[in-house]
Amino acid sequence: MKRTLLEEDHEQFRELAAEFNSREIAPHYAAWDAAHMMPRSMWRAAGEAGLLGLAIPEEFGGMGIDDYRYRVVLDEEFVRCGHLGVALAFHLQDDLVLPYLLAYGSTDLKSRWLPGMAEGSTVTSCALTEPGAGSDLRGIRTKAVRDGDDWLLTGQKTFIGNGVSGDAALVLARTDGGTGRGSQDSYSLFMVSRTEGYSCGNQLDKMGVRASDTAELFFDAVRVPGADLIGELGAGLRYVKEQLPQARLAIAVAASAVARASYEQALQYATDRHAFGDNLLQFQNTRFELADMLTAAAVTELYVDRAVESFNAGELDDIDAAQVKLWASERAKEISDRALQVHGGYGYILEYPIAQAFLAARLLTIFGGTSEIMRESIGRSLAAGA
Numbered sequence: 001m002k003r004t005l006l007e008e009d010h011e012q013f014r015e016l017a018a019e020f021n022s023r024e025i026a027p028h029y030a031a032w033d034a035a036h037m038m039p040r041s042m043w044r045a046a047g048e049a050g051l052l053g054l055a056i057p058e059e060f061g062g063m064g065i066d067d068y069r070y071r072v073v074l075d076e077e078f079v080r081c082g083h084l085g086v087a088l089a090f091h092l093q094d095d096l097v098l099p100y101l102l103a104y105g106s107t108d109l110k111s112r113w114l115p116g117m118a119e120g121s122t123v124t125s126c127a128l129t130e131p132g133a134g135s136d137l138r139g140i141r142t143k144a145v146r147d148g149d150d151w152l153l154t155g156q157k158t159f160i161g162n163g164v165s166g167d168a169a170l171v172l173a174r175t176d177g178g179t180g181r182g183s184q185d186s187y188s189l190f191m192v193s194r195t196e197g198y199s200c201g202n203q204l205d206k207m208g209v210r211a212s213d214t215a216e217l218f219f220d221a222v223r224v225p226g227a228d229l230i231g232e233l234g235a236g237l238r239y240v241k242e243q244l245p246q247a248r249l250a251i252a253v254a255a256s257a258v259a260r261a262s263y264e265q266a267l268q269y270a271t272d273r274h275a276f277g278d279n280l281l282q283f284q285n286t287r288f289e290l291a292d293m294l295t296a297a298a299v300t301e302l303y304v305d306r307a308v309e310s311f312n313a314g315e316l317d318d319i320d321a322a323q324v325k326l327w328a329s330e331r332a333k334e335i336s337d338r339a340l341q342v343h344g345g346y347g348y349i350l351e352y353p354i355a356q357a358f359l360a361a362r363l364l365t366i367f368g369g370t371s372e373i374m375r376e377s378i379g380r381s382l383a384a385g386a
C-alpha cells in the first residue's frame with residue numbers, strides 16, 4: 001500500500017537531506033564512526049542547510065516548523081544512508097532538549113540557546129540517566145541546592161549522548177533537599193552550561209551508532225544561575241512525562257526506518273548473491289523470510305505514520321507513544337536480525353550496513369525507556385482504567 005503521510009514539500013525536503021548526506025556526511029562517516037565523534041563543522045553545515053532545530057521559531061533563528069513529518073523525512077534519510085550516529089545526535093538535541101526549552105523555557109533561556117541550536121554552533125545533551133537510576137528516575141541522586149540566587153549542582157549522569165561534544169546539558173536534579181526516592185515534585189530541570197566543576201568522563205565504548213559520542217557527566221558543585229531553571233521549581237518529572245510522546249515517537253520513527261532499510265538491504269543482497277547455481281531468491285526460505293520482513297516493516301510504517309499524524313494533531317498521549325515505540329523498536333530488532341541472517345557471514349562484518357543497522361536496532365528497545373517499561377506503562381494504564 002502506498003504511504004499517504006508525506007506531501008510534495010516533504011519529498012523536496014528529502015532531496016535536501018539526501019544531498020546533505022552525500023556531500024557532508026558520506027565522505028567522512030567511517031572516520032567519525034572510528035573516532036566516536038563528529039566534528040562541530042558537521043553541525044554547522046547542517047544548520048546552514050536548514051536541517052537543525054526545525055521547530056525553533058523564526059524570532060529565535062529557526063524556521064518554526066511544527067510539522068513533525070519533516071523530522072520523519074530527515075531520520076529516514078540518515079538511516080537509509082547508514083548514518084545512524086548523525087540521526088541519534090540530532091535526535092538528542094531536537095527531540096529531547098529542544099521541546100523542553102520551547103514548552104517551558106523563559107524568553108531569556110530561549111534567546112540564549114535556540115539561535116545557536118538552529119545554526120549548529122551550539123550542541124546540547126539531555127542528562128536524565130544516572131549510574132544508579134535509569135528506568136526509575138525517582139532514584140536519581142544528582143541534587144541542586146540553593147545558594148543565594150544560584151543553585152549548586154552536584155552529581156553524576158551516565159550514557160549521555162552528545163555528552164563529550166556538548167556545550168550544555170539539560171539536567172534533571174533533586175531540588176527538595178531529600179534523599180531516597182522523592183515525590184512527584186521533588187525534581188527540577190536546569191539548562192547547565194559547561195563551566196567550572198562540570199566535566200565529562202571517557203567516551204563510553206558503544207557497540208553501534210558510534211559516530212555519536214556518549215559519556216558520563218560529573219557535576220562538582222557547579223554554580224547554576226537561578227535563570228537557568230527550566231519552568232517551575234519541582235515540575236521536572238511532570239515535564240518529563242509531558243514530553244514522553246515526542247521522545248517515544250521519535251524512536252519509533254527511527255525504528256521504522258531501520259526496519260525498512262534492513263529489509264531492503266536483505267532483498268538486495270538476496271538478489272545479488274549466488275549459491276547453488278542461482279541467487280538466494282531461489283530458496284523458498286529466503287523468499288519467506290523476505291515476505292515476513294516486508295510485511296512487518298510495512299505494518300510498522302503505517303502504524304508509525306498514523307502516530308505521527310496523531311502527534312501533529314496534538315492527540316498522541318504517552319501511552320499511545322509507548323505502544324508505538326514498543327512495537328516499532330521490537331520489529332526493528334527482529335527484522336534487522338533476520339536481514340543479517342540473509343547476509344550470511346557478510347552480515348557479521350561491520351563494514352556492511354546491515355551489521356550497523358542490527359547494532360543500532362539493539363539500542364532502540366533500551367534507550368528512551370526499555371520495552372519492559374513501555375509494557376509496564378501500557379499495563380498500568382489498563383489497570384487504572386479498569
Ligand SMILES: Cc1cc2nc3c(=O)[nH]c(=O)nc-3n(C[C@H](O)[C@H](O)[C@H](O)COP(=O)(O)OP(=O)(O)OC[C@H]3O[C@@H](n4cnc5c(N)ncnc54)[C@H](O)[C@@H]3O)c2cc1C
Pocket residue numbers: 092125126127128129132133134135136158159160161162206214363366367368369370371372373376
Ligand atoms: C547508547 C545509549 C544512549 C543513551 N542516551 C541517553 C541520553 O542521552 N540521556 C539519558 O538521560 N539517558 C540516555 N541513555 C540511557 C537509557 O535511557 C537507559 O539506559 C534506559 O532508560 C534504561 O535504564 P538503565 O540502563 O538504568 O536500566 P535499568 O533501569 O537498570 O533496567 C535494567 C533492566 O531492568 C528492567 N526493568 C527496570 N525496571 C523495570 C520494571 N519496573 N518492570 C520490568 N522491568 C524493569 C529494564 O527493562 C532492563 O531490562 C542512553 C543509553 C544508551 C545505551
